[in-house]
Every structure is written in C-alpha cells, then in structure tokens.
Amino acid sequence: MRDLAVVVAKADAEARIEALEREGVYDDDRQVRERDADRVELPVTDEPTHTAHERVVEQRDPDLRSPDxxxxxxxxxxxxxxxxxxxxxxxxxxxxxxxxxxxxxxxxxxxxxxxxxxxxxxxxxxxxxxxxxxxxxxxxxxxxxxxTETIHTEHGTRYAMDLDRVMFAPGNQAERARMGDVAGDGERVLDMFAGIGYFAVPMARAGASVTAVEKNPDSFRYLAQNAQLNDVAGSLDCVLGDCREVDAEADRVVMGYYDALGGGPVHDGDDPGYLAAALDAVVSGGTLHVHAAVPEPELWERPVSRLREGCAAAGRAVEIEAKRRVKSHSEGVAHVVLDARVD
Structure with missing residues (x-):
C-alpha cells in the first residue's frame, strides 16, 4: 500500500484536514509533514475528490503519529x-x-x-x-x-489575527458556528462588539447584511481584513467606534461583550447603556443574543432579570427563547448566552 499525501498551504492546513476527515480519506496513523516554508503534506488513504489541494505525492519513510x-x-x-x-x-x-x-x-x-x-x-x-x-x-x-500573526480556519470561515494584539477565544467555536447557522439570507444584523469578526463574518457568509462595530483599532483592522479574506466585504459594513453611537435598524443584534448588561463579575458597575442601544436598533419581533459572565450561584436569575428590567424600562416586551452555557469564564463563573425575542 502506498503512503499518499496531499500538498496544501500551511495557512489552509487546518481547514483541509477537516475536509479530508469529512471525506473519509484522512490518515490518522501518520503525522502532518512540513514540505517547505509555506506548504505541508497531509497524509491520506486515497486521493481526495472534493478537498482542494495542490497535488498528491507519495511519501517515503512516513512519519508515524507521535506519542501524546x-x-x-x-x-x-x-x-x-x-x-x-x-x-x-x-x-x-x-x-x-x-x-x-x-x-x-x-x-x-x-x-x-x-x-x-x-x-x-x-x-x-x-x-x-x-x-x-x-x-x-x-x-x-x-x-x-x-x-504571533496567523490565519485560523473554522467551519469554512477564515480569521486573520495577531494573537499578541487581539483576543481570540478557542472555547467559543460552537457559538461562532451557531451564529452562522441562525443568520438568515438578507437579514439585517448589528454586531455591537465585533472584534475581528468572530460572529459577524460567519453571519455575513450566511447571507446576512451585517453592521459590525469595533472600537479597538487593532481588532478593527483584522475585522476589515477578514471581510475581504472571506469575500463578504459587500455585505459586511465595518464601523470603527462606540456601538452606542451607531444608528442602525436590525432584525438581529449580537451583544458579545460579557458586561453588556452592566453589573457583571468582570467589571462590576452600573448599566453602561449597551442594552438601551441594542433596543433602539432591534425591530419589533427581532432577536437579541446577549452574552454574560455570571457567577454559578446566580445562573440564570442575574442575566435574565437584568435583561427583563432593561426591556421593561424601554417599554419593550421580551421573551427568553433559549439559554446556553458557552464555556467556563473563570473559576465559579460561566460564560452564557441568552437568545431573546423583543417586541
């Protein structure tokens, strides 16, 4: 039996491995082998028919998978x-x-x-x-x-970033993928804390028209780059500034900042006004995705009560449609998301 491998760019290796695994031809018994400064060889059991690659090569003396x-x-x-x-x-x-x-x-x-x-x-x-x-x-x-600068691929979305300058949370992968799934074609989305496009880019790739706001200049630079990298610049409007000062009308608003409701365990304090800005933007019947970092003993009362109180103060009715635990934020504190319909 020949030991085959496909040659791909290093920057694409992670995405290609996922694709080869879906095709059922990725060889787990061998290691990825570096071919040159820019390319690697991914081991396969047979030539792939759907996964993009430069060419197929036969490996001599293959590198077997190493111990853990x-x-x-x-x-x-x-x-x-x-x-x-x-x-x-x-x-x-x-x-x-x-x-x-x-x-x-x-x-x-x-x-x-x-x-x-x-x-x-x-x-x-x-x-x-x-x-x-x-x-x-x-x-x-x-x-x-x-x-520290790299391109990471996740569920088909490519994220350019410099990990010394911008934050990227690996544990949020499922939530990033989910936002790409829930976004509707032609839907208007406001991402209030866009970062490098964690949620904005998958939603734009799904066909939504996204206004992505980010105030960190480093993150904003990568947000704009990722719009280009994923061919969604035409449907992703990148805004540098404070999301509370952006005039937008949206069917869906993403509040991806832990303290968006105020009084959170990260920076305890008064309501910073982010919820009011979100409610100004979301249309009747629209959806809020509210992230929060909450001490375990206060799940789910704290974020739900803050959301209900803020909506009541704005004269808006709210229905909690889903509550999700994303990951552990820190010891005794959970990162959670509320999905809420606002009328």
Missing part, C-alpha cells in the same frame, strides 16, 4: 508530578499553538514537544489574561519562531 504530550515529556525525563503541571489542553490556531502554562516547569521543553505534535504550527504561546477596555491579550512566546 505526556509520553513525550516522560521520554525527556519528566516526573509525574511535573507532568501534572504541564498544560492538559491547548488550541491550534493556524500556525500558532495557544496554551495556558501557569506554573508549568521548563515551558520551553513543553513548547518544543507541542511543535513536534503539531507540525503545521511554528510558534507556541503562553496565554495569560486579557486587559483593559480593548481586551488586550497577554501572551508570551514559549517556543518556535515567535510569529
């Missing part, structure tokens, strides 16, 4: 108590591996092991928190080339 991270660290002489302090999970975003190292010893060794496991990547970053009004990420290079 723990096994690699043991082979480097790590003790069990040290391995327990190594990252237990990580995300591969384009050519960057993103992980939280916390009190992990010998981070560089872990980083090199992660690069061996993920040949499509060339940089490993230690992810800290985010800071300030613009949600500036705090990252440091652990291993590799140190290039």
């Amino acid at each position: 991270l723990n096994a690699r660290l043991r082979s480097r002489g790590w003790a069990d108590d040290e391995i327990e302090r190594a990252p237990s999970s990580w995300a591969v975003l384009g050519t960057v591996v993103l992980a939280s190292f916390d009190d992990c010893p010998r981070k560089g060794e872990v980083g090199e092991a992660l690069l061996e496991l993920h040949r499509e990547a060339d940089t490993v970053l230690d992810r800290g928190g985010v800071e300030g009004e613009h949600r500036q990420p705090n990252v440091s290079v652990v291993a590799g080339a140190g290039d």
Whole structure:
C-alpha cells in the first residue's frame, strides 16, 4: 500500500484536514509533514475528490503519529508530578499553538514537544489574561519562531489575527458556528462588539447584511481584513467606534461583550447603556443574543432579570427563547448566552 499525501498551504492546513476527515480519506496513523516554508503534506488513504489541494505525492519513510504530550515529556525525563503541571489542553490556531502554562516547569521543553505534535504550527504561546477596555491579550512566546500573526480556519470561515494584539477565544467555536447557522439570507444584523469578526463574518457568509462595530483599532483592522479574506466585504459594513453611537435598524443584534448588561463579575458597575442601544436598533419581533459572565450561584436569575428590567424600562416586551452555557469564564463563573425575542 502506498503512503499518499496531499500538498496544501500551511495557512489552509487546518481547514483541509477537516475536509479530508469529512471525506473519509484522512490518515490518522501518520503525522502532518512540513514540505517547505509555506506548504505541508497531509497524509491520506486515497486521493481526495472534493478537498482542494495542490497535488498528491507519495511519501517515503512516513512519519508515524507521535506519542501524546505526556509520553513525550516522560521520554525527556519528566516526573509525574511535573507532568501534572504541564498544560492538559491547548488550541491550534493556524500556525500558532495557544496554551495556558501557569506554573508549568521548563515551558520551553513543553513548547518544543507541542511543535513536534503539531507540525503545521511554528510558534507556541503562553496565554495569560486579557486587559483593559480593548481586551488586550497577554501572551508570551514559549517556543518556535515567535510569529504571533496567523490565519485560523473554522467551519469554512477564515480569521486573520495577531494573537499578541487581539483576543481570540478557542472555547467559543460552537457559538461562532451557531451564529452562522441562525443568520438568515438578507437579514439585517448589528454586531455591537465585533472584534475581528468572530460572529459577524460567519453571519455575513450566511447571507446576512451585517453592521459590525469595533472600537479597538487593532481588532478593527483584522475585522476589515477578514471581510475581504472571506469575500463578504459587500455585505459586511465595518464601523470603527462606540456601538452606542451607531444608528442602525436590525432584525438581529449580537451583544458579545460579557458586561453588556452592566453589573457583571468582570467589571462590576452600573448599566453602561449597551442594552438601551441594542433596543433602539432591534425591530419589533427581532432577536437579541446577549452574552454574560455570571457567577454559578446566580445562573440564570442575574442575566435574565437584568435583561427583563432593561426591556421593561424601554417599554419593550421580551421573551427568553433559549439559554446556553458557552464555556467556563473563570473559576465559579460561566460564560452564557441568552437568545431573546423583543417586541
């Protein structure tokens, strides 16, 4: 049996692997092999018929799938108590591996092991928190080339970003995909906190007409770039500024900021007026998608009551149609979303 592989651009590797897996021809027994500075070889059991690729090659002496991270660290002489302090999970975003190292010893060794496991990547970053009004990420290079700019592909959407300058939450993947599914063709959408286009781009790709507002200049630059990258610049209007100052009429409003309802656990305080702006924009019968970070003991009373109170103050009726837990925000705090119909 011949060991075949398809040659693709590094930037497209993640999306092509997903496509090959859907086609049923991706070979899990072999590793991704670097071909040159810009391309990789993805192992396949047969030539794909639907997945785009440059060409098919036959590999000699293929690289079999390597042991997992723990096994690699043991082979480097790590003790069990040290391995327990190594990252237990990580995300591969384009050519960057993103992980939280916390009190992990010998981070560089872990980083090199992660690069061996993920040949499509060339940089490993230690992810800290985010800071300030613009949600500036705090990252440091652990291993590799140190290039923090990359293109990450998810469910067909391509996100250009610099992980040293803009925030990207891997744990929000399902919610990003879902927003692309719920958006209707020709629907008017206001994304109040667009970032690099996390929700705006999938919704525009689904046929919606999206007004995406972002006040962080770095994020805005990538938002505009991602509109071009995904061929939706004609249906995605990028606005640099404060979403409370944007005049829009929308069938659907996305409030993707944790403290959009005010008084949240991230920055406790008064209502910042974002809900009032959303209610000014959403038409009768329209939908709000309200994100919140909520202490576990206050689920779901806190976000629901704040939303109901704000709608009542604006003279709008509201019906909660769905409540979703996206992920853990921090210890004892959940990231949740409310889907609400407003009349």
